[in-house]
Amino acid sequence: MSGQSAKSVLGYNPISDRIISIRLQAKPVNISIIQVYAPTSSVDEKIINYFYQELHETITVIKPQRSNLEKNHAMGRFGLGHLNERGEKLVDYCIENDLVLTNKLFQQHPRQLYNWVSPDAKYRNQIDYILIRHRWRSSVKVAKTYPGADCGSDHQLLTAEIRCKLKIVKRDVLPRRYDVKQIHDQYRAEVRNSFKKCRAPWISDKVVALADVRRQIKPNGLHNERDRSQYKHLRRSIQRVTRQDKRTFLERKCREIESHFVNNHSRDFFKALKEITGKRAVKLNVVKDGDGAILTESHQIKDRWKEYCQRLYDSKDADQVTKAIEPNILRSEVEFAIKKIKNRKTPGHDDIPAELLKETGDEGITLMHNVT
Template structure:
């Protein structure tokens, strides 16, 4: 009894913290029969319950009376079969122990409560449905979820040919005045993909076999036979068949899931042995079955936390305005190396058709599409036709600097790294040696040694301080005598300090002469 009392006391404590004007709806299996006698309980329940009130039912009605709640299943007249919420395994006992509770103030919004016997949920409980009508202000929300095209279908020759033919036909029929409008060009790719490729379908869990689905259909038919049985014996026979099929469905589903996990593990092992990192990451993510979330509050320039989506967007907007609006050159890396020196030999002519087609060909596959939902594979399917479609837009941008507004939009994704995700500046300061146009290398790790890389003195000093602080937090100390620093063709001669001690340094000159290896930090307990 004390456990039940503690439950209702905790529930009442939670309800007391709810704002007075909010609507409260509680639903679940209370294992409580409240009966149909509402004497002195007219404000809590109606007269359309089942059976007689039990001790659990008295505790439920007392909690409802204390918190101004109404038991919805007792308010509406229905047949007995539409009030039952639980049937015993032997099909002899039927009770109403699952309830939907609603605030007394919002009693008029509850229009109906009854069970849904036809719902095959593999349980001895019936699904309970409530009909509500609320008059609240409508809030229009933009649907940000977009369906992705099944670009893997382009590997099928017939599908690829049909898609490219549709692109060529649309390119020939595309009017000249609309060639420089991106919405029209985008619609050509999207329409062709919709007609010949289709979207990725996720109607059912991929690990459920056809045999299990057949058993599910049989169980569903057995459930319908229970609801339509005319005699007691027929209902008992249907119930026994349904119970047997329910056990078979659960056993088959467990086998399917175990088989899927084993297959994924084998795929991961094969991907690891053949050094296919992308397939390995994909299979490990499937095994983990945990979505990676980076949603957390961020801080603005004043250090205040911004938790709502709109506030965070404003913080990021101001951050990138300050970061990208710097045109005086002060944001450039001051390393005086040839890579960052001014280059006057860059071509300034508009890219030719061949150059655009070559750029489309070099696009990486298996990348998420942008806001326009045009995947790289849709362009790479026919680079020549794609180049003809986008060339007018590029020429217009090259001549008058006009870029379609949709192409200026982007998605901000915070990728967890070795920094505080609540700090915008901390994310921007993760700069290392740049490889190509995107990736950067920040450090090289060798067992208990680490080699830190940076472009300039300030970046290296910040990393030194950060790694020293983090190491001390876990009880590790950096061996200063074994820590070395190396500069490559650098003009800055300020010494690097570690725990206020200058590090031994070696310099690589313009001829590439050096007598020491890269800096390495050896940790000791």
């Protein structure tokens, strides 16, 4: 997802190795997206039925809906080729769950309809689909494939343009801390790098050059064995070189971290450690109900917390808890606590750093003691 879309994420749920769902906050209603990798036609029928059962449970948990959809409304009029047995099963599933195949809604050139080409380049099939509720069918502006897109797969890139308005989920913003000693160098570096293409720090120019060569092959179409073989060879080479570059980068960073640790440079140690461990995980405002289903709506989350607290305090053990009376806090204790606070630490909700508390002197200690 793009950085802007990621701000609207309410939660996600990896159901299985074939199904994953994500919930986005939007207007006028929230949006659920389900990514599915369906079994091929060569798989046993029991696996197919289990897959559709699991998918049906996923959709039902999100929002069950009654369907009065007809077959021609679910399919559209602009498909490619003829339906086989698996295609008929997919259409029946769409009718049952009030879904529409967006690929078949718009009249396109056949090149923008097929999304898979057989190894001998004799057959072009439409086997990947984007489904949407029939209620929101008019929100889909266009759905088509991009045969020339370099996506590192023998399938063609399938996209859909949908009208929707996402809302940013309000989360606690961590204060940004600057290294005053390096601010001038950082500013010049950011200005210089703002004109460069953003990429991972371990990706070398060799990988970029190989990706450019691979990108030039895909638009011409992989129509012969030579082009397909060259494309696969470049894809494997990019993966191999990228792994080598990342391994070299991590080894260099580990040596740097070890050097900071040995020399007791704690600030540089944690800064370098954060570079390889990643950014702080985004806190998702989701909870699970009693059956384990993920709740993303605010009113559902509030009801779940209400139910949890009622069960917690209605238990028999709650009557046995006794509240101990603690003595008042002494002024000397407040003074000792303020002096023991470490400098250069992230402030709390009041955004008051430790350095300011220490600079208040006796008056500040007295004021803090009166507050307690």
